[in-house]
């Protein structure tokens with residue numbers, strides 16, 4: 001189980017939900033399931049409308065996470081990832097702070113999602 005806390009000026013208060021890690025749910029599908037108003041259009045990693053900022057709420061190192069080529073391209077085009085962050089993600093498996101909710105698979109770690 002992972003605690004996923006959503007925060008946004010679009011919501012009256014922060015909302016924490018429990019996500020089942022390992023069921024391959026995207027962060028966008030978790031948000032939709034709980035009526036969290038994360039923006040989206042394509043749901044396929046192409047438009048960038050679902051960009052969210054993810055912070056790890058645990059003291060341990062963040063879990064490594066593969067970025068799809070589509071996600072890298074969209075985040076780079078939107079100015080949400082630097083060349084250094086991209087290199088760190090590719091070589092050291094360090095996840096960048098900005099992600100696409102429709103591409104982010106929920107893992108067994110507590111996170112704060114800002115949108």
Ligand code: FES
Pocket residue numbers: 039040041042043044045046047048049050051074100101102103
């Ligand atoms: Fe279009 Fe996620 S909804 S990139």
